[in-house]
Amino acid sequence: MKQFILYTFLGLMALTVVAWALIPRRVVDGKVALTWTSDDNPARRGQITLFNQEHPKLKLTLDPDNSDMEKVIVQSIAGVGPDLFDSYDPLQLTAYVKSGIAWDITDELKKRGIDVNKTVWDVTKPDIELDGRVYGCPTNASGNALWCNKDLFDKAGVPIPKGPWQWRQFIPVAKKLTVIDPTGRNSQYGILIDWTGDWEQFCRQWGGHLYSPNGTKCTLDSPQCVAAVQFMSDLVNKYKVAPSASEQETMATAGGWGSGTISLFEGGHFATAIGGRWWLCTMRTEPSLHLAACECPYQDVQVYMGGAKGTLINKNSPYREQALDFSLYELSKPYNDLINHQADAMGPVIKYCYSPEFMHDPSYPDEIYNDVWRDALKYSVQGQISPYMNPVEQNLITTAEIQLVESGDKTAAEAMHDAAAKINAEIQQNISRDPALKARYDREIEQGRP
Amino acid sequence: MMKKNKGDLLPALGFIAPNFIGFLIFTVGPVIFSLVVAFTSWNLEEPGPLKFVGFGNFIDLAHDENFHLYMLNTIYMMIGIPISIAGSLGLALLLSQKLKGIVIYRTLFYLPSFTSGVALMILWINLYNPEFGPINSILNSFFSAAHVAGHAPDWLLSTRNLFGMDVEHVRFTSKQFGLGARDAIIIMGVWMGLGGNNMLLYLAALTNVPEDLYEAAKIDGAAKWALFKNVTWPQLAPTTFFISVISLIGGFQAGFEQARVMTQGGPANTTTTISYYIYSQAFEQFKMGYASAISWVLFVIISVMTIINWKLGNRESAY
Numbered sequence: 001m002k003q004f005i006l007y008t009f010l011g012l013m014a015l016t017v018v019a020w021a022l023i024p025r026r027v028v029d030g031k032v033a034l035t036w037t038s039d040d041n042p043a044r045r046g047q048i049t050l051f052n053q054e055h056p057k058l059k060l061t062l063d064p065d066n067s068d069m070e071k072v073i074v075q076s077i078a079g080v081g082p083d084l085f086d087s088y089d090p091l092q093l094t095a096y097v098k099s100g101i102a103w104d105i106t107d108e109l110k111k112r113g114i115d116v117n118k119t120v121w122d123v124t125k126p127d128i129e130l131d132g133r134v135y136g137c138p139t140n141a142s143g144n145a146l147w148c149n150k151d152l153f154d155k156a157g158v159p160i161p162k163g164p165w166q167w168r169q170f171i172p173v174a175k176k177l178t179v180i181d182p183t184g185r186n187s188q189y190g191i192l193i194d195w196t197g198d199w200e201q202f203c204r205q206w207g208g209h210l211y212s213p214n215g216t217k218c219t220l221d222s223p224q225c226v227a228a229v230q231f232m233s234d235l236v237n238k239y240k241v242a243p244s245a246s247e248q249e250t251m252a253t254a255g256g257w258g259s260g261t262i263s264l265f266e267g268g269h270f271a272t273a274i275g276g277r278w279w280l281c282t283m284r285t286e287p288s289l290h291l292a293a294c295e296c297p298y299q300d301v302q303v304y305m306g307g308a309k310g311t312l313i314n315k316n317s318p319y320r321e322q323a324l325d326f327s328l329y330e331l332s333k334p335y336n337d338l339i340n341h342q343a344d345a346m347g348p349v350i351k352y353c354y355s356p357e358f359m360h361d362p363s364y365p366d367e368i369y370n371d372v373w374r375d376a377l378k379y380s381v382q383g384q385i386s387p388y389m390n391p392v393e394q395n396l397i398t399t400a401e402i403q404l405v406e407s408g409d410k411t412a413a414e415a416m417h418d419a420a421a422k423i424n425a426e427i428q429q430n431i432s433r434d435p436a437l438k439a440r441y442d443r444e445i446e447q448g449r450p
Numbered sequence: 451m452m453k454k455n456k457g458d459l460l461p462a463l464g465f466i467a468p469n470f471i472g473f474l475i476f477t478v479g480p481v482i483f484s485l486v487v488a489f490t491s492w493n494l495e496e497p498g499p500l501k502f503v504g505f506g507n508f509i510d511l512a513h514d515e516n517f518h519l520y521m522l523n524t525i526y527m528m529i530g531i532p533i534s535i536a537g538s539l540g541l542a543l544l545l546s547q548k549l550k551g552i553v554i555y556r557t558l559f560y561l562p563s564f565t566s567g568v569a570l571m572i573l574w575i576n577l578y579n580p581e582f583g584p585i586n587s588i589l590n591s592f593f594s595a596a597h598v599a600g601h602a603p604d605w606l607l608s609t610r611n612l613f614g615m616d617v618e619h620v621r622f623t624s625k626q627f628g629l630g631a632r633d634a635i636i637i638m639g640v641w642m643g644l645g646g647n648n649m650l651l652y653l654a655a656l657t658n659v660p661e662d663l664y665e666a667a668k669i670d671g672a673a674k675w676a677l678f679k680n681v682t683w684p685q686l687a688p689t690t691f692f693i694s695v696i697s698l699i700g701g702f703q704a705g706f707e708q709a710r711v712m713t714q715g716g717p718a719n720t721t722t723t724i725s726y727y728i729y730s731q732a733f734e735q736f737k738m739g740y741a742s743a744i745s746w747v748l749f750v751i752i753s754v755m756t757i758i759n760w761k762l763g764n765r766e767s768a769y
Contacts, residue, residue: 005464070494070736095495245607245717246580392734400718404617407717409609409625418618433491433506 031059032322036084036311037072040064043281043344050338051329058322060084069095076101076314083323086139087310089382090126091391093135096312102135103315108324109134119331120348123380127310136312137330138348140339142276143306143380144201145372146297150290152177152188152271163295163375167205167231170297174241177271190241192248192270193232194261195406196399200383201274201305202228205298210394212450215386216441218423220398220416228299229412233405245406276307277373280343284364293369295376306380308348346373353377388427388441397422488743494736507743516719517727517744518620523632524723526615528701530636534643535693539686541644542652543678556653559645567642571711574638578605603629606713609720617718631721635708648693655689656682691763695756702752724748 026033038044040062048060063082066075069092075081081101087093096102109116116134117125124138148160156177161170174190181187200210208224211217219225235242243251251269262282265273266289274296283289296304311330313323329335336347340358347353353374361367385391401415401422410418431438444450488507490500511517545556562570577583586602593600603610609617610628617626663681672680705723709715715722715730722730724744732741 002461005461008464008468068733070733073494091495098496099498246604249579249607250581390735390737392730396719396730400617400716403717404609407604407607407609409617409718429510 026319031057032319034058034060034084034319034323035063035082036060037063037067037082038086039067043342046342047335047338050334051326054329054334055325058325060326073099073101076316079316081314081316083314083317083319084311084326085314087127087136087312090385093127093130097130097135101315103313103320104133104135105313105324105327106134114331119350121350121377123306123377123382124308124310124348126382127308136310137327139309139311139330140345141308141348141377142278142345143373143376144274144276144296144304145293145376146295147265147273147275147279148292148294149268149271150292160292161294164302165295165297167297167299171239175239178241186243186247187269189243189270190272191235192261192265192273193235193242195232195402198274199229199232199402202232204303205301207300210384211386214444214449215388216444216450218420221420226413226416229405229416233412276345277343278345284343293372295372302379304376304380305383306377307382346377386427388430388437389423393426394423484742484745487739488746490739492739494738507740510740511743511747520722520724520727522615522620523720524702524705526611526632527636527705527723530640531697531701534640535648535697537640537644538648539652542649542656546653546656559649562642563646567707568711570642571708575606575712578634580604580607605634606631607717609718617720631713631717635721651689651693652686655686659685694763695759698755698759699752702748
């Protein structure tokens with residue numbers, strides 16, 4: 001028995017030695033190995049391949065399993081974090097900076113004569129800049145426009161609209177594109193709206209905001225926000241050009257499995273849909289779908305919701321200087337051309353979106369509407385967040401209230417009033433728990449900057 | 451009596467050590483850590499030393515209306531448990547008959563248990579489709595044939611429920627009376643639970659009922675119902691007690707998969723249960739301290755309910 005235990009112990013020791021031996025070496029064949037935690041997709045792999053080709057002394061690999069924020073922070077603090085990681089929104093950027101793992105590259109860029117502010121699209125900046133300091137470079141940039149199903153437009157004899165245009169101009173067009181079958185059911189709708197995803201764009205276009213400028217108060221109960229959500233409801237119930245929740249569910253089945261907005265649009269029952277250029281990553285695989293795009297209508301303010309992703313550098317990485325090469329690569333022409341070609345939204349650098357290659361990609365000759373996406377980016381903004389409110393919690397509240405409008409259980413005014421009340425109550429609770437946050441809040445209020 | 455041999459102690463410890471060390475590190479350690487964390491404001495967005503907040507998280511929880519709502523959702527969804535247990539018993543009684551090909555029937559009824567839960571949920575999403583789903587097609591045909599001006603439920607899209615529970619407050623309102631997402635999940639749960647492990651446990655227990663008890667009862671003139679009431683049911687009491695305890699514990703922990711796959715906790719959070727709330731607080735909002743506090747409150751609730759069940763149930767089943 002004692003021998004058995006001894007052999008077991010020795011066996012475990014041998015396995016430990018093997019495990020040590022298998023720890024990845026940072027320098028292999030003269031190449032420095034860099035790790036990037038990001039989502040895995042064919043576009044990402046293409047971006048990595050190009051980087052490795054352009055940087056023969058570096059070998060970048062993707063780690064898709066450790067991209068969650070909590071993993072990145074814990075691993076980076078422990079000294080085993082990635083060299084590069086993604087920031088999807090200002091909240092993540094703040095968390096990375098506060099935790100001390102994001103490397104401030106402002107001076108490094110200045111040394112190289114790069115002014116990121118003048119180089120990249122405005123919509124990307126909240127993901128890489130905090131309090132005037134730069135912590136990375138944007139991976140891509142996206143702004144909403146209106147996708148058009150060209151076949152349905154042609155069938156209805158409606159030309160693809162040219163922007164800028166307003167929602168009141170959109171209604172008659174959408175009505176022409178809405179088809180009711182002999183049984184009285186809608187077989188086709190003028191527009192597909194994603195209630196829980198699009199409501200903020202409608203609010204902004206009506207002149208409303210989720211928060212006051214400094215985020216001390218939720219202003220969803222403003223007349224503008226109420227009118228915006230009421231209009232969303234009117235698209236379904238008054239103008240009957242968009243499906244109700246249950247009709248949308250029905251369309252999901254009719255158009256093939258997948259309740260996502262892109263799958264629904266691909267089903268061919270919607271003439272238009274609010275979305276970004278990145279939809280092409282999926283829709284290019286649907287050859288029967290003939291697409292066009294036009295500017296999204298607006299109401300009082302020409303503004304569209306957009307988004308981006310930034311790649312930050314681990315301050316604790318022993319190879320952060322080499323990782324900086326990746327940030328510089330994100331600002332290069334080859335990288336931006338690749339992003340534009342892949343349709344992983346759009347390249348983050350403004351000037352490379354004005355190239356002839358971007359306007360007419362020989363691989364995709366039907367995509368003659370790329371200028372629409374570029375123009376949309378000029379008016380694109382990211383979703384508003386408040387330093388006093390967790391965005392996930394805000395999203396839970398607003399999603400629930402918007403769903404109640406969608407299901408007809410509440411009016412737009414009731415839902416927006418309740419959403420604002422709940423978020424404001426949460427803000428008060430959050431500042432009561434955190435003295436530093438309360439001090440900041442009080443300072444803003446005292447100085448008349450709500 | 452076996453003589454204790456001190457020389458066996460070391461090898462015995464050696465055998466249990468790998469498992470025990472793993473248990474200490476990966477189970478006991480995190481459980482104790484989560485108890486400590488429940489008294490802190492640990493938030494992954496702001497890593498740093500843990501800040502002790504005393505009973506702050508528990509006090510917040512007592513005033514958290516979402517917690518009350520989600521607890522109510524959890525309890526509401528447990529109304530399927532007795533139905534499922536009764537169904538399992540009925541099915542086990544049927545499948546304990548000595549019929550030709552009974553093994554095939556048993557296998558068929560056990561099928562949902564070894565099919566992927568996610569696949570079944572996706573199947574049920576389609577069954578619940580408000581317009582083209584088979585369930586509503588049948589209901590609408592029935593309404594049409596019976597000339598009833600009824601409207602089939604919107605199932606997973608509806609906030610309505612059998613008790614008329616309000617969406618945003620712990621109260622009842624006639625406006626919410628009907629069938630909705632919560633009921634849809636309960637029905638699916640009953641279907642998935644009918645032919646599962648509970649049925650197997652009952653089948654095993656039925657084979658252990660002594661045949662002479664039935665024979666004696668028959669001599670006394672007992673009919674089928676009397677046989678079940680006076681022989682089968684009392685003999686199955688320990689199994690029923692075991693199933694009830696396990697189902698109750700499972701019921702309080704349930705709802706995560708369904709919410710994640712079928713409804714994302716909606717519509718309007720009506721299918722968010724405590725387990726999904728814990729996940730959301732910990733891994734979406736990064737409030738580890740608060741999520742740990744909820745977990746411990748859930749643990750206490752489950753423990754108290756199990757003790758009550760044990761006290762009440764043991765009287766019936768211990769004979």
